[in-house]
């Protein structure tokens with residue numbers, strides 16, 4: 001049982017990331033956060049513990065996310081414009097001060113929460 005759980009935790013994280021990134025792109029109308037072109041990827045500002053933080057992830061195009069490695073200087077500026085310096089500093093603080101492990105329960109809750117958000121977004125835009 002324990003062995004089985006350990007083996008599938010990364011798969012659970014993959015699944016949670018997939019649905020979370022989909023939600024981020026829907027929320028952002030598929031507009032890249034750092035260059036305003038069309039995007040379809042969940043772009044991180046910080047990695048690890050903030051992988052499922054709605055402020056830390058924004059829609060990005062592959063140009064910014066991969067080729068410009070997140071386009072982080074623009075990313076930082078735009079986060080500050082959008083949220084203010086205080087929240088931006090708080091985000092950096094949270095990124096540095098928390099463990100980067102997610103429990104099975106946390107991942108399962110993320111999957112349930114964002115699956116339902118994605119679904120409700122699709123229902124709203126159905127025509």
Ligand SMILES: [Zn+2]
Nearest residue numbers: 032035061064
């Ligand atoms: Zn871009």
